[in-house]
Amino acid sequence: MNFKSILAVVAISAGTAVASVWGYGKYVEHQHAGVQEAGKLPVNYAGFFGNGSNNGAIVDFTPAATTGTPAVVHIKTKTKARQVNNNNRKQRNPFSDLFGDDLGDFFGGPRVIPEQLASGSGVLIxxxxxxxxxxHVIDGADEINVTLANKKSYKASVIGADPSSDLAVIKIEGKGFPYLVYGNSDELKLGQWVLAIGYPLTLDVTVTAGIVSAKSRSIGINGRQSQTPVESFIQTDAAVNPGNSGGALINTAGELVGINSAIASPTGSYAGYSYAIPVNIVKKIVTDIVKFGTVQRAYIGIQYAPLENMSDDDKRQLEKELGVSLREGEGVYATAIPAGGAAAIAGLKKGDIVTKINGVPVTNGPELQEQVARYKPGDKINITYKRGGKENTASVTLKNKAGNTDVVKNSSLIEKLGGTLENLDKKVAQANEIAGGVLVKKVGDGILKKSRMQDGFVITGVNGKEVKNLDELKELLSVYKGSNIRLDGFYPGFEGSYTYPLNLGDDN
Incomplete structure (x- = not known):
């Protein structure tokens, strides 16, 4: 074999070896998905190392817990026993001639709901x-007692409440109390450590830790106490149980970033997720309640559909109506722009896609609610929206529910009812065999008018609890302020009893 032949054999052998190694490498690469190139990082790791990452360092919660616990209080409420009528008009006991009086609960007569005790948490601010x-911690309570972490107790008074956001402000008398400073809930990031502080399950002050697992969550819980719910919760996996409601969610710097409000659970106890109201919403609502006595809620004047909760059929139908292709996360699709509203005046139209509020991106309804909830009627904001694929920006002057920019006053609940009310004449009460009631002499233009009640109606109960005069009516209305209630009563001269549902939280 000559030299050229030997060289050719060596070259062929080397080439075959290289090709075999390369081919095997490609084979292995296809057989094992996810093979990563050493030293190369994907784009989502940009700036991770050495910029905000603690590279596995242990986080010490002690300073935040020590700072937060003295400012979180235990709230205990008491609701007095009340008499409830099963029927608004008294039914006479057929044996009263023998026994001399009526026998309490016989034939649907009055019964007594026993005294109710409950507890929750609160945060000194x-x-x-x-x-x-x-x-929901203080709603309907006749007495509110607050106990601090140092075991000192105080009587509390209600300053105001907002069922739409499930927030309330109460006050105890004194000076020099510890309190939590506000943080910035906008700066919270997924995976960030947070602590929940409160008084769960009748235990003493308790601290649990978790991470922010989601933001701008809507779970439909505030609709139970308001027809205009506002929900954009911080979702965490910090353990929260009954009794934690109203307590603090703080970051590791000890700053208040949320008010714990709800849990997602099939049992009523902690099952993995808890929800807090962002502090940036809390600050605005608390300021309104303290300054004005009620929330100055702004409205942007659009209606939209929650795409995340819609069926495919409903989405297809909505696409036909709007003439656009719906894509979750792109923005908030305006399904209607009521005439005279802030958005209509600014030139927005049905089918527009709202993408930013004052430069802050919004991808869904809860995010839109969270941004608008920070403003009051009369404030001017910029709305960025898409129409026909083109991005536009409009200046919008926000309005209140009544359609103007006036400050909403905290009217008394009797004033909200409207009409002319007076104590029922004793002779009329005796003729109808009742202890008393409140005569609606004229319905007027308040909330009563919406119920279709007629002049001459006699109110004998609120939510089944007996009303004998105006003072008792006022007391019960204050118990149910901001809630849906039921007025029971009758029309003199007509058979039967009547019930009218009302929403005391309706400001329009």
Whole structure:
């Protein structure tokens, strides 16, 4: 074999070896998905190392817990026993001639709901005793007692409440109280550590830790107490149980970033997720309640559909109506622009896609609600929207529910009812065999008018609880402020009883 032949054999052998190695490498690469190139990072890791990453360092929660616990309080409420009528008009006991009187609960007569006790949590936000908590913690309570972490107790009074956001402000008298400073809920990031502080399950002050697992969540819970719910919750996996409601969600710097409000659970106890109201919403609502006595809620004047909760058939139908292709996460699709509203005046139209509020991106309804909830009627904001694929920006002057920019006053609940009310004449009460009631002499133009009640109606109960005079009516209305109620009563001279549902939280 000559030299050329030997060289050719070596070259062929080397080429075959290289090709075999390359081919095997490609084969292995296809057999094992996810093979990564050493030293190369995907784009989502840009700036991760050495920029905000603690590279596995242990986080110490002690300073935040030590700072937060003295400012979180235990709220205990008491609702007095009340007499409830099963029937608004008294039915006479057929044996009364033998026994001399009527026998209480016989034939649907009055019964007594026993005294109710409940508890929750709250957060001191000033050194002179202002406390923020959930509306559902104090709603309907006759007495509110607050106990601090140092075991000192105080009587509390209600400053105001907002069922739409499930927030309330109460106050205790004193000076020099510890309190939490506000953080910035906009700066919260997924995966960030947070602590929940409160008084769960009748236990003493308790601290649990978790991470922010989602933002701008809507779970439909505030619709139980308001027809205009506002929901854009911070979702965490910090353990929260009954009794934690109204307590603090803080970051590791000890700043208040949310008010714990709800849990997602099939059992009523912690099952993995809890929800807090962002502090940037809390600050605005608390300021309104303290300054005006009620929330100055702004409206942008658009109607939209929650795409995340819609069926495919409904989406296809909506696409036909709007003439656009719906894509979740692109923005908020305006399904209607009521005439005279802020958006209509600014030139927005049905089918527009709202993408930003004052430069802040919004991809869904809860994010839109969260941004608008920070403003009051009369504020001017910029709305960025898409129409026909082109991006536009419009200046919008926000309005209140009544369609103007006036400050909403905290009218008394009797004033909200409207009409002319007076104590029922004793002779009329005796003729109808009742202890008393409130005569609606004229319905007027308030909330009563919406119920289709007629002049001459006699109110004998609120939610089944007996009303004998105006003072008792006022007391019960204050118990149910901001809630849906039922007025029971009758029309003198007509058979039967009547019921009219009302929403005391209706400001329009």
């Amino acid at each position: 000033t050194d002179d005793g202002y406390i923020v908590t959930n509306n």
